[in-house]
Amino acid sequence: MLSKKTKYGIKALAFIASREDKKPVQTSEIAKSENISLKFLESILLSLRKSGFLGSKKGKGGGYYLIQEPEKIKMTSVVRVLEGPIAMVPCVSLNYYEKCNDCPDEATCSVHALMIQVRDSTLNVLGGNTLSDLARVKKKVQPD
Amino acid sequence: MLSKKTKYGIKALAFIASREDKKPVQTSEIAKSENISLKFLESILLSLRKSGFLGSKKGKGGGYYLIQEPEKIKMTSVVRVLEGPIAMVPCVSLNYYEKCNDCPDEATCSVHALMIQVRDSTLNVLGGNTLSDLARVKKKVQPD
DNA sequence: TATTAACCTATAGGGTTGGTAGGTTATTAA
DNA sequence: TTAATAACCTACCAACCCTATAGGTTAATA
Numbered sequence: 001m002l003s004k005k006t007k008y009g010i011k012a013l014a015f016i017a018s019r020e021d022k023k024p025v026q027t028s029e030i031a032k033s034e035n036i037s038l039k040f041l042e043s044i045l046l047s048l049r050k051s052g053f054l055g056s057k058k059g060k061g062g063g064y065y066l067i068q069e070p071e072k073i074k075m076t077s078v079v080r081v082l083e084g085p086i087a088m089v090p091c092v093s094l095n096y097y098e099k100c101n102d103c104p105d106e107a108t109c110s111v112h113a114l115m116i117q118v119r120d121s122t123l124n125v126l127g128g129n130t131l132s133d134l135a136r137v138k139k140k141v142q143p144d
Numbered sequence: 145m146l147s148k149k150t151k152y153g154i155k156a157l158a159f160i161a162s163r164e165d166k167k168p169v170q171t172s173e174i175a176k177s178e179n180i181s182l183k184f185l186e187s188i189l190l191s192l193r194k195s196g197f198l199g200s201k202k203g204k205g206g207g208y209y210l211i212q213e214p215e216k217i218k219m220t221s222v223v224r225v226l227e228g229p230i231a232m233v234p235c236v237s238l239n240y241y242e243k244c245n246d247c248p249d250e251a252t253c254s255v256h257a258l259m260i261q262v263r264d265s266t267l268n269v270l271g272g273n274t275l276s277d278l279a280r281v282k283k284k285v286q287p288d
Numbered sequence: 289t290a291t292t293a294a295c296c297t298a299t300a301g302g303g304t305t306g307g308t309a310g311g312t313t314a315t316t317a318a
Numbered sequence: 319t320t321a322a323t324a325a326c327c328t329a330c331c332a333a334c335c336c337t338a339t340a341g342g343t344t345a346a347t348a
Contacts, residue, residue, distance in 0.1 A: 014254035035246035059315025102179035110278035134254035203346030
């Protein structure tokens with residue numbers, strides 16, 4: 001299950017990416033538009049800045065802005081920073097690997113084999129989407 | 145992240161499925177072989193029985209056995225019973241749908257669009273694997 | 289009748305999540 | 319120079335869930 005932190009973080013990034021101009025976007029504007037608790041969002045954007053996705057500017061007219069082009073930002077890296085491992089089990093995680101303390105042999109572990117397949121298919125989807133793809137969804141005009 | 149309950153439940157089912165004979169398997173045997181807390185495993189097998197995957201027999205020589213053929217049991221249904229929704233967000237769940245209270249419009253929600261793709265790819269993998277596939281992994285002979 | 293093994297209920301420690309509160313620092317505009 | 323603005327930082331907490339344990343009851347077999 002995706003945490004709210006990750007969900008809100010992705011929405012915020014998509015919000016910023018969907019802006020035509022490159023002027024900083026205030027936390028309060030995102031919070032209002034996306035119905036996110038201001039203080040909670042503050043901490044999320046802060047961590048996104050610290051992990052290199054966003055730049056920031058203080059004072060009036062300040063806010064957050066993307067450092068890279070939206071086309072360059074894969075959703076794999078966004079999810080990894082916000083949520084942590086993409087794999088559903090640490091023993092099949094590429095970036096957060098951890099051995100199970102039960103399970104003496106991964107090669108004959110049924111869960112292991114299955115979760116590798118799940119991981120790879122998820123990786124394919126997240127790796128095939130960039131922030132600009134998400135921004136496009138956000139801007140999509142509604143048919144009535 | 146997969147809960148231990150789900151992980152243990154899958155392992156236990158694979159253990160039972162990998163048996164050639166169809167005699168009941170005791171909880172204690174599975175617990176020992178798979179390094180699972182006995183009491184915890186008891187509650188898991190009980191819920192698997194109540195949801196129709198396992199039958200049980202009390203007393204000496206008793207234990208749990210599969211009700212259906214392993215080839216018939218898709219991992220989607222196993223995961224749904226043990227873990228709950230397969231989707232990473234309730235608003236894209238097929239079996240456990242729930243509307244987000246933020247997010248006025250799913251059609252233009254960036255997270256929604258992305259998570260539908262993840263869900264579908266995960267569904268493909270889990271739906272393409274049965275218990276007999278997992279049992280096969282478990283029985284696989286090790287090359288040295 | 290004793291043994292076995294499933295079945296049931298309750299409980300509790302630990303960790304995470306989502307959120308709040310209250311302030312400090314840096315930047316801009318008047 | 320000062321006021322306003324908005325990012326930044328620290329601390330905290332209530333609720334919830336996960337994992338596991340404890341201690342028994344019931345049904346089947348030998």
